Amino acid sequence: MPGGDGRKFGTEALRYAVLAVFVVLLAFPFYWMVVATFKQNIDLYNVENNPFIFNLPPTLDHLRLLFNETRYVRWLGNTALVGVLVVFITLVFSLPAAYALARLTGPWGQRIGIAIFLTYLIPPTLLFIPLSRIVAGLGLQDTIWSLVLVYPSFTIPFSVWLLMGFFKSIPKELEDAAMVDGLTRFGAFFRLVVPISISGILTVVIFTFTLVTQEFVYALTFISPESQQMVGVGIPIFLVRGDVYFWGSLMAACLITSLPIALLYNLFLDRFIAGFTVGAIK
Amino acid sequence: MAVVQIRNLTKVFKAGTLGAVNNINLETKEGEFLVLLGPSGSGKTTLLRMIAGLEAPTSGEIRIGNDVVNNLTPRERGIAMVFQSYALYPHLSVRENIAFPLKAQKVPKEQHKQKVEWAAGLLGIEKLLDRKPRQLSGGERQRVALARAIVREPRVFLLDEPLSNLDAKLRTSAREELDEFHQRIKTTTIYVTHDQVEAMALGERIVVLHQGEVRQIGTPQEVYDDPADTFVATFLGSPPMNLLETDDVIVGFRPERFLPAGLIAPWAPMEEIAKTLKHENLLPADLQGPGKRIPLRLHVEHSEYLGSERVLYGKLSETRFRDKPVCARVSSSVLETYTPNTSYDFAVPEHELRFFDAKTGKRIPPRPFPWQ
Amino acid sequence: MAVDDRKVGVFMFLPAVAYIALLIGVPLILAVLYAFSDARIGTVGFHFVGLENFRSILQSPSFRAALRNSVVFTVSAQIIVIVASSILSIALEAPFHGRWFVRFLILLPWVAPISLGAIGWKWILDSIYSVITWVLVWAHVFKPYGAPMWLGEPTLAMASVVLVHSWRLIPFSTVIMLAGRTSIPKEIPEAAAIDGAGFWRTEFLINIPMMMPIISVAVLFGTIFTFTDMTVVYILTAGGPYDSTQVVPSLAFATGIQGSDLAAGAAISLFLVPVLVLIAYFMLRAAHRAEVA
Numbered sequence: 032m033p034g035g036d037g038r039k040f041g042t043e044a045l046r047y048a049v050l051a052v053f054v055v056l057l058a059f060p061f062y063w064m065v066v067a068t069f070k071q072n073i074d075l076y077n078v079e080n081n082p083f084i085f086n087l088p089p090t091l092d093h094l095r096l097l098f099n100e101t102r103y104v105r106w107l108g109n110t111a112l113v114g115v116l117v118v119f120i121t122l123v124f125s126l127p128a129a130y131a132l133a134r135l136t137g138p139w140g141q142r143i144g145i146a147i148f149l150t151y152l153i154p155p156t157l158l159f160i161p162l163s164r165i166v167a168g169l170g171l172q173d174t175i176w177s178l179v180l181v182y183p184s185f186t187i188p189f190s191v192w193l194l195m196g197f198f199k200s201i202p203k204e205l206e207d208a209a210m211v212d213g214l215t216r217f218g219a220f221f222r223l224v225v226p227i228s229i230s231g232i233l234t235v236v237i238f239t240f241t242l243v244t245q246e247f248v249y250a251l252t253f254i255s256p257e258s259q260q261m262v263g264v265g266i267p268i269f270l271v272r273g274d275v276y277f278w279g280s281l282m283a284a285c286l287i288t289s290l291p292i293a294l295l296y297n298l299f300l301d302r303f304i305a306g307f308t309v310g311a312i313k
Numbered sequence: 314m315a316v317v318q319i320r321n322l323t324k325v326f327k328a329g330t331l332g333a334v335n336n337i338n339l340e341t342k343e344g345e346f347l348v349l350l351g352p353s354g355s356g357k358t359t360l361l362r363m364i365a366g367l368e369a370p371t372s373g374e375i376r377i378g379n380d381v382v383n384n385l386t387p388r389e390r391g392i393a394m395v396f397q398s399y400a401l402y403p404h405l406s407v408r409e410n411i412a413f414p415l416k417a418q419k420v421p422k423e424q425h426k427q428k429v430e431w432a433a434g435l436l437g438i439e440k441l442l443d444r445k446p447r448q449l450s451g452g453e454r455q456r457v458a459l460a461r462a463i464v465r466e467p468r469v470f471l472l473d474e475p476l477s478n479l480d481a482k483l484r485t486s487a488r489e490e491l492d493e494f495h496q497r498i499k500t501t502t503i504y505v506t507h508d509q510v511e512a513m514a515l516g517e518r519i520v521v522l523h524q525g526e527v528r529q530i531g532t533p534q535e536v537y538d539d540p541a542d543t544f545v546a547t548f549l550g551s552p553p554m555n556l557l558e559t560d561d562v563i564v565g566f567r568p569e570r571f572l573p574a575g576l577i578a579p580w581a582p583m584e585e586i587a588k589t590l591k592h593e594n595l596l597p598a599d600l601q602g603p604g605k606r607i608p609l610r611l612h613v614e615h616s617e618y619l620g621s622e623r624v625l626y627g628k629l630s631e632t633r634f635r636d637k638p639v640c641a642r643v644s645s646s647v648l649e650t651y652t653p654n655t656s657y658d659f660a661v662p663e664h665e666l667r668f669f670d671a672k673t674g675k676r677i678p679p680r681p682f683p684w685q
Numbered sequence: 686m687a688v689d690d691r692k693v694g695v696f697m698f699l700p701a702v703a704y705i706a707l708l709i710g711v712p713l714i715l716a717v718l719y720a721f722s723d724a725r726i727g728t729v730g731f732h733f734v735g736l737e738n739f740r741s742i743l744q745s746p747s748f749r750a751a752l753r754n755s756v757v758f759t760v761s762a763q764i765i766v767i768v769a770s771s772i773l774s775i776a777l778e779a780p781f782h783g784r785w786f787v788r789f790l791i792l793l794p795w796v797a798p799i800s801l802g803a804i805g806w807k808w809i810l811d812s813i814y815s816v817i818t819w820v821l822v823w824a825h826v827f828k829p830y831g832a833p834m835w836l837g838e839p840t841l842a843m844a845s846v847v848l849v850h851s852w853r854l855i856p857f858s859t860v861i862m863l864a865g866r867t868s869i870p871k872e873i874p875e876a877a878a879i880d881g882a883g884f885w886r887t888e889f890l891i892n893i894p895m896m897m898p899i900i901s902v903a904v905l906f907g908t909i910f911t912f913t914d915m916t917v918v919y920i921l922t923a924g925g926p927y928d929s930t931q932v933v934p935s936l937a938f939a940t941g942i943q944g945s946d947l948a949a950g951a952a953i954s955l956f957l958v959p960v961l962v963l964i965a966y967f968m969l970r971a972a973h974r975a976e977v978a
Contacts, residue, residue, distance in 0.1 A: 046776050046779075046781075049772060049773070049776040050773075050776050050777070050787060053769070053772075053773050053776070053791060053855075054787060054790050054791060056852070057790065057791050057793065057794050057852065057855065057856065058790040058791065058793050058794075060794070060802070060805045060806060060809055060852075061790075061793050061797075061805070063805065063808075063809060063816060064805055067808065075814075076814065078813065078814065078819070078829070078830075081819075082814075082816045082819050083816075124700050124701040124704055125701055127697035127698065127700070127701075128697060128698035128700070128701035128702070130697060131693070131694040131695070131696075131697035131698040132694075132698055134694070135690050135691065135693065135694030135697070140694070143698070143702070145969070145972070147701070147702070147705065149965050149968075149969075150705055150709050152909055152961060152964065152965060152968075153709055153713070153961065154909065154913035154914075154934070154957065154961075155913075156913050156914070156915050156934035156937060156938070156954055156957065157713070157716060157913070157954045157955070157957050157958070157961075158709065158712040158713065158716065159938070159942075159954075160716060160719065160937070160941045160942070160947055160950050160951045160954060161711075161712040161713075161715030161716045161719060161951065162708075162712045163942065164715070164947070165711070165712065165715070180708070181708060183704060183708070184704065184705060184708035184709050187701050187704055187705060188705060191701060216689070216690060216693050217693060217697075220697075241796065244798055245798040245799060246798075247798070247799055247800045247916040248915060248916065248938070251919075252938075252942055262798075263798040263799075263800045263801065264800065266800065266801060266804065267800045267801070267803070267804045267920050276808075278808050278814075281804060281808070282805065282808065284801075285797070285801040285802075285804060285805055288797075288798065288801060289793065289796065289797035289798065289801055289802075292796055292797070292798075293789065293792065293793055293796040293797065294789075296792065296796045297785070297788065297789045297792060297796075300788075300792070300860070304860070304864045
């Protein structure tokens with residue numbers, strides 16, 4: 032906004048200052064994780080040393096410990112497997128549901144959509160006790176299948192809500208034209224709407240996957256054995272031997288797990304926002 | 314009320330590319346209604362926004378009432394602006410919308426009521442004061458936007474295509490209201506539009522802009538009858554002026570001056586004229602000015618009957634310009650129906666021809682019609 | 686055509702509704718049943734005991750403390766988050782070089798799994814090796830070994846929990862606010878500038894009121910995420926020191942799973958419901974207002 036160059040410079044400087052403060056406050060723990068990952072224990076556990084720099088040369092020991100002597104890789108595998116399966120199940124249930132609610136059911140569709148969305152607000156900390164009994168009753172206790180079964184209960188509502196937004200932004204006339212050309216309603220959905228919405232669907236995939244990796248309560252409650260655990264629970268619970276925290280490896284694990292998720296999330300965030308603002312505002 | 318002076322104003326958005334506004338000079342008269350007319354991309358909105366202070370010029374000077382305002386914020390310039398979308402604050406009532414500028418300029422609270430009611434009265438919206446914008450029709454919103462603009466008694470009014478969001482019927486009545494409004498308050502007004510009918514109807518003077526440059530400044534009469542170049546000639550008038558090109562000269566004539574030959578001959582006997590006209594709609598012979606006529610035989614290809622007139626599209630197949638599509642507008646007072654694939658004797662009064670340089674497009678003095 | 690559509694539509698969303706009904710509705714009912722019973726892990730049958738569980742919970746000081754903590758933590762965190770994310774969303778609104786990278790960094794607390802962020806903070810707030818301690822000692826605010834135990838003293842531990850929750854939520858809230866800001870048509874702040882409003886007036890009288898629906902959504906979500914979260918407390922302090930940071934969900938976990946008293950645990954967790962219902966009500970109102978506007 033014009034008003035003299037002096038004023039403009041002042042605002043810009045202030046903006047950068049504010050951003051710098053926030054970036055430091057928010058991202059510094061991750062910088063810290065990076066440092067801890069590569070610091071030698073003697074350096075790390077020395078109160079005198081400056082924690083922000085490497086006083087002794089960096090080391091790969093913590094990484095070695097993490098990958099060779101812990102079940103970290105196993106947890107990553109478990110989480111990835113659960114993630115893929117849950118994404119698949121979620122899509123199978125939520126794609127048709129979102130389409131039906133966006134297109135086919137009139138004002139009721141809107142209301143059911145909101146009801147579905149509200150279930151997303153029901154927290155795991157309310158349901159985990161009865162669910163633990165159900166899971167035990169089904170014999171899925173201590174296996175990853177308990178999570179594959181239960182996770183869609185919150186990923187489906189979330190995905191339906193997101194996908195409704197994406198579908199609503201596609202002009203109705205496209206499907207009408209397709210049906211005039213001979214497709215059934217379901218055919219129009221499958222052959223036309225789904226391919227057009229690929230970017231929206233991809234966004235849902237990414238966000239569902241991140242929801243799976245972030246979950247803690249159910250994984251903690253349903254699974255006890257170390258080898259079956261998810262990475263979000265394994266790291267804080269099992270990388271501790273008794274009272275001893277292997278901080279170097281712990282930080283390494285946190286870092287390695289968080290960064291790829293963060294990258295994916297950021298790549299798809301704009302699409303996510305587009306989807307939910309269109310959907311929410313319509 | 315003040316005069317706006319623009320000197321050598323340029324705005325370049327991306328270094329190295331052609332500016333949105335290129336070295337424009339113009340000066341309003343006090344209290345005048347000046348229209349900035351041009352197609353999209355002509356720079357008219359950018360120019361307006363620079364006058365408002367929403368966009369900083371790359372170079373050049375803007376003066377309002379003789380003060381250089383380049384470094385002043387919008388609020389310090391003493392202007393008011395009505396946006397294309399009206400930009401009414403949706404969460405405030407009409408009264409609060411109109412009062413907002415008074416609050417912002419720290420006008421004492423006691424004066425608010427009186428000023429709001431004065432502004433609302435000027436625009437006839439007293440009954441709407443307690444409504445919210447979403448409860449208003451398009452025309453009502455426009456009036457609220459104007460009330461909000463006038464309440465501060467600005468020295469200059471800036472309007473950015475305020476009628477384009479209204480449907481066609483509403484537009485004409487809103488246009489009349491705007492005209493009356495201006496007659497009443499007499500504030501210097503700069504009005505941006507791409508609609509040449511609006512420009513002709515409202516403007517005391519019109520600034521025709523193209524690609525960031527001023528092509529002509531003049532009264533509606535001047536820009537229509539005396540266009541400065543081929544752009545102005547074709548931009549004003551619908552259907553546009555017929556242009557015939559040769560290697561060194563372009564000849565132009567307006568469709569409504571391209572008439573059946575019989576109507577133009579000052580020497581045609583009364584009976585001939587009577588044969589071609591509806592008895593009750595005789596055109597006075599002296600409406601066609603003195604001087605020669607240029608006979609051009611029109612081969613009609615397609616005609617449109619529009620009620621009050623017929624528009625004929627065809628070619629001048631017996632001249633060197635046989636490939637150039639031309640059109641003519643003939644009042645429906647003329648009884649002839651002009652069937653397609655037939656040739657008719659048409660003509661243009663010589664004084665209605667306009668000549669332009671073939672290379673620059675600029676207007677040049679009249680010369681003989683280039684038959685060869 | 687419309688009738689067929691209806692049928693097809695119902696078939697298309699029924700599976701999802703059924704899944705949700707089974708895996709959320711049924712446990713919800715079970716939770717209520719357990720709360721009125723004497724179920725324990727390991728036993729098979731259970732008997733109804735009426736309001737017994739609720740009575741003993743409401744009388745228990747540790748529950749009262751947990752409830753108080755839940756409210757205090759949630760409200761404090763929301764205040765911090767709203768103020769911080771408002772400021773941050775203003776700073777991020779206009780484009781600038783490196784904006785994507787800055788956004789990436791700012792989003793990290795929200796994207797990283799909660800447990801991992803919490804563990805990171807546990808290390809940062811460690812009694813001996815805390816980097817915050819080191820900086821404060823270096824700045825001569827404390828003598829060496831004289832710094833407080835961030836997670837070891839009740840008030841500080843509570844502050845740390847609020848800090849971690851705020852840290853996590855600021856990015857989330859900022860993103861939502863940014864979306865709200867960009868949805869304001871740009872001509873409105875321009876009209877305000879022409880009308881004479883300065884920066885603060887435009888912010889408080891125009892921008893923020895127009896973003897109210899979005900701000901409400903951010904607050905409501907943030908409240909749920911904080912109020913119903915057990916992970917931060919579980920990892921950071923395990924409820925300590927001396928249960929001073931225990932909150933309702935973590936107490937439910939401790940009682941129901943670790944303590945094997947399913948009934949009591951279920952009853953405790955049911956106290957989350959009134960807050961959730963309240964939030965759902967406000968959300969629906971905000972959504973309705975946003976649609977009408």
